[in-house]
Amino acid sequence: xxxxxxxxxxxxxxxxxxxxxxxxxxxxxxxxxxxxxxxxxxxxxxxxxxxxxxxxxxxxxxxxxxxxxxxxxxxxxxxxxxxxxxxxxxxxxxxxxxxxxxxxxxxxxxxxxxxxxxxxxxxxxxxxxxxxxxxxxxxxxxxxxxxxxxxxxxxxxxxxxxxxxxxxxxxxxxxxxxxxxxxxxxxxxxxxxxxxxxxxxxxxxxxxxxxxxxxxxxxxxxxxxxxxxxxxxxxxxxxxxxxxxxxxxxxxxxxxxxxxxxxxxxxxxxxxxxxxxxxxxxxxxxxxxxxxxxxxxxxxxxxxxxxxxxxxxxxxxxxxxxxxxxxxxxxxxxxxxxxxxxxxxxxxxxxxxxxxxxxxxxxxxxxxxxxxxxxxxxxxxxxxxxxxxxxxxxxxxxxxxxxxxxxxxxxxx
Numbered sequence: 001x002x003x004x005x006x007x008x009x010x011x012x013x014x015x016x017x018x019x020x021x022x023x024x025x026x027x028x029x030x031x032x033x034x035x036x037x038x039x040x041x042x043x044x045x046x047x048x049x050x051x052x053x054x055x056x057x058x059x060x061x062x063x064x065x066x067x068x069x070x071x072x073x074x075x076x077x078x079x080x081x082x083x084x085x086x087x088x089x090x091x092x093x094x095x096x097x098x099x100x101x102x103x104x105x106x107x108x109x110x111x112x113x114x115x116x117x118x119x120x121x122x123x124x125x126x127x128x129x130x131x132x133x134x135x136x137x138x139x140x141x142x143x144x145x146x147x148x149x150x151x152x153x154x155x156x157x158x159x160x161x162x163x164x165x166x167x168x169x170x171x172x173x174x175x176x177x178x179x180x181x182x183x184x185x186x187x188x189x190x191x192x193x194x195x196x197x198x199x200x201x202x203x204x205x206x207x208x209x210x211x212x213x214x215x216x217x218x219x220x221x222x223x224x225x226x227x228x229x230x231x232x233x234x235x236x237x238x239x240x241x242x243x244x245x246x247x248x249x250x251x252x253x254x255x256x257x258x259x260x261x262x263x264x265x266x267x268x269x270x271x272x273x274x275x276x277x278x279x280x281x282x283x284x285x286x287x288x289x290x291x292x293x294x295x296x297x298x299x300x301x302x303x304x305x306x307x308x309x310x311x312x313x314x315x316x317x318x319x320x321x322x323x324x325x326x327x328x329x330x331x332x333x334x335x336x337x338x339x340x341x342x343x344x345x346x347x348x349x350x351x352x353x354x355x356x357x358x359x360x361x362x363x364x365x366x367x368x369x370x371x372x373x374x375x376x377x378x379x380x381x382x383x384x385x386x387x388x389x390x391x392x393x394x395x396x397x398x399x400x401x402x403x404x405x406x407x408x409x410x411x412x413x
Contacts, residue, residue, distance in 0.1 A: 004040050004291055007031050008284045012326055015366050025273040028280030041287040049286030050279045056156055057275050058241030062248030064270045066223055067116040069252045073215030080124035081209040091131045092199045098122050098136050099188055102143035108227040111144035111155045115374035123381045131203035135195035137378055142397055144370040146187035148358035150180045153234040157357050160333035175351055178412060183359055183405040190397040215255040222251025271376040278369060285331035294335060298342035305345045310410050313352035317406045320353050321360030325367040329357050352406050359402045363394040
């Protein structure tokens with residue numbers, strides 16, 4: 001049905017371009033509401049599409065509460081001061097520190113956490129050292145996607161694409177450890193090359209670290225406990241959203257109760273607009289699924305796999321890598337999951353699609369939820385990056401990383 005495709009396309013363009021500088025969520029929600037108003041998707045189907053993202057919403061709420069608590073309690077400033085000392089006046093060294101920490105945060109907390117939790121700390125470090133913040137902020141955004149398949153929990157899109165049934169950890173590491181390492185290395189090299197002039201500038205190093213405030217220690221403990229909790233929950237193949245949300249609520253509540261503060265300032269500071277944005281995207285994808293798109297993709301996938309498994313893996317990864325930038329990788333992962341369930345392609349093809357779902361979003365601002373969260377975080381700090389500026393970096397970074405990672409997975413077999 002062409003009207004559904006047209007509305008989905010216009011809504012996606014609105015999210016990308018932000019006409020009249022209106023928030024991205026408005027365009028996604030407007031597209032979803034228009035589909036319902038015109039009867040192109042029943043209200044019940046739209047509600048089911050929104051409900052499908054419930055685990056994602058809970059996960060995001062928890063992570064945003066953790067981030068806001070860490071910011072308010074001085075954890076980010078404390079981390080920034082220590083990073084400034086270790087950088088020793090070198091912007092390039094500070095860039096390497098940020099990238100390495102980003103890999104660890106993404107691997108053990110998820111790429112959304114890297115965007116929500118790490119980005120404010122990195123901006124604080126740039127402010128402390130008087131370094132150009134943009135190369136460091138781009139490192140946060142790019143590593144959040146490039147390292148998104150180190151572990152099964154490193155990206156919620158992994159769970160979406162595998163339909164809630166993740167491969168065992170041993171199989172995961174055998175399949176993805178080498179491609180993930182290559183993805184991270186190539187992303188670092190390309191971003192370092194693109195930003196080499198900015199990173200050649202010195203930064204300040206005369207920073208005296210202060211002791212970590214008590215509230216900051218609570219936030220740090222909460223983040224560490226959340227990482228351990230996610231690993232444990234993932235090992236039992238259970239949803240991550242509710243545990244993360246509860247961890248965020250508890251971590252936020254402890255400093256507030258200790259100092260008898262109102263929770264409203266914390267709640268007001270959270271970027272709640274991300275939730276309707278994601279819900280709107282799920283409705284748009286739900287409507288596209290009713291057009292027969294998933295059946296057509298499944299048929300194409302099965303035909304390509306019958307022709308050549310490596311060829312199907314490579315072509316599927318290319319289509320997925322660029323395609324997830326049109327709808328965001330979470331909804332795109334839902335579409336791919338439906339196609340995989342119908343086509344039953346070889347594991348190699350499914351793995352290539354998963355790699356592309358993680359790396360592909362480094363092309364554009366709206367490619368992944370992590371990047372949208374990153375954009376919201378830097379806007380709060382007074383920075384902004386337009387679609388064209390991000391695309392310029394993404395074109396240089398994403399394709400080489402995707403080709404290298406999928407190539408290594410094909411070599412592993």
